[in-house]
Amino acid sequence: MTLATQLGVAFVWGGLMALERKAFLQAMFSRPVVAATMMGLLLGDTLSGLYIGMVLELFHLGSASLGAAIPEHETLAATGTTAAAAALSRSTGSPSTSALWAISILALLWLGPAGRKLDRYLERFASRSAQKAIDRAGRGELSSAMRQNLWAMWPHFLCFGGVTALCFLAGTWVAPLWPGLPLPLVRGLAWAYPAIGSVAAAMGVRGSRARQAPFYGGAAAAVVALSAAVFSLWKSTP
């Protein structure tokens, strides 16, 4: 796939996911673990999508659109970060590694709050469409008034698709810097990924809003740790 095709794919998938999240269906295609994995798959780097999506899913587990409140845009964070990571991996020719996922997450995690601001900004277009619909319905142009509901989605698609495509381009532009990073820093970034994952999982435990969340989370962590210890002992026994 050429660079231009990949850029187009990033734009379309980023835009579609933003629409699915807010305007149509809401069947959770736009959740980070799904949207990022699909973005990775489309750009030929599934592993980046899977592991970036997993961490962002946990980090944003508790975010919800309640009433008129607008939550952080976990979808833009997931699609944008994965697009950048895939572009970085493609441009450098290096395999997808935890250091690469960590730097992509750290560089683009702000897309969540930025997406919320963009969402808020785009409300003015939706307000304008709704007002147009009311005016047209008042003049008896009913079918045309109803079509405004669909027109209101386009700015969303274009803006979020555009930001995702820019993230892909950013990944391509910074790629020449990647091979020049000092090895200790790359090693540090590789260490940062599980640290980021642990914090994201802690946010997930908190975001679950379970009444005894620390108990459930801690008990499950203890079971996994003990199972791993028993398994490694069993494997090391001759």
Next chain:
Amino acid sequence: MNPTAAGAAPIQGEVSSLGLSGWTLWRVFFRSLFLQASWNPQGMQNLGLAYAVFPALQKLYPDPQKLSEALARHLAFFNTHPYVGAAIVGGVLHHEAKIARGEEPPATVDNFKAALMGPLAALGDGFFWLSLRPAVGAVAAALVPLFHAGSTRVSGRWVPWLHAGAPLLFLLLYNVVHLTLRAKLFRLGLRRGDGLVEELGRQNLPARGARLRAVAAASAGGLAAWLALEFGLHEGGRLAPVLAGGCLALGVVSYGVVRRQVTGYAALYLAALLAIVAGASL
């Protein structure tokens, strides 16, 4: 397949009682999936609701003046949970059919919407947004490593589609519940109108939500331990226990500090900085 015939089968009873064809009801249901397309701070889902019920109103009110008046009723403020909103969309058709036949005054449908949109929004938010989605999301995230390891072992090489097992499972688990309930609620609104509240009460969604939230917390906790151990052993080399233990400690500490009003972002960047410094210097 003829869409009219396909659509008529599951909603036969409603077709005869409302005077609307199965195809019209399917169109309304499909259009209700766009309930939030033009969400705005003033009318919120007003245009979305009007858009959804428009095909049914066209059938119920052949007179353009009456159609215009009916549509104006649904361009007023409206906001509820988008899934549970299907029950209100169904209920609106139930009442509009009666209004069109002259059995009810037009104000009934306004009162119906005003009375139900708030409580149903709270019910939908509590069950879908705050319980089902976090639970299925956390389970899917926790299954990512298992699918990854399993598919590599089975195939012996990198097969992208097999690795997408966890996200696919997420979509399947979530949407079996989501789409079934959405369709069921639409039918409930069509059939029962105001009576849908009693029926919804019997579903006992809040109790089910509490169990799902516990599943979410456990899955996230288990995954935290796995991430620390797996990546600790893989990336840490001779310092593997330091990295694994450090990551587990960072998870526990960050849970504690976030409870004390520190943002998740601050905790994450601080943890990453510590890990980078440790990884680069040790």
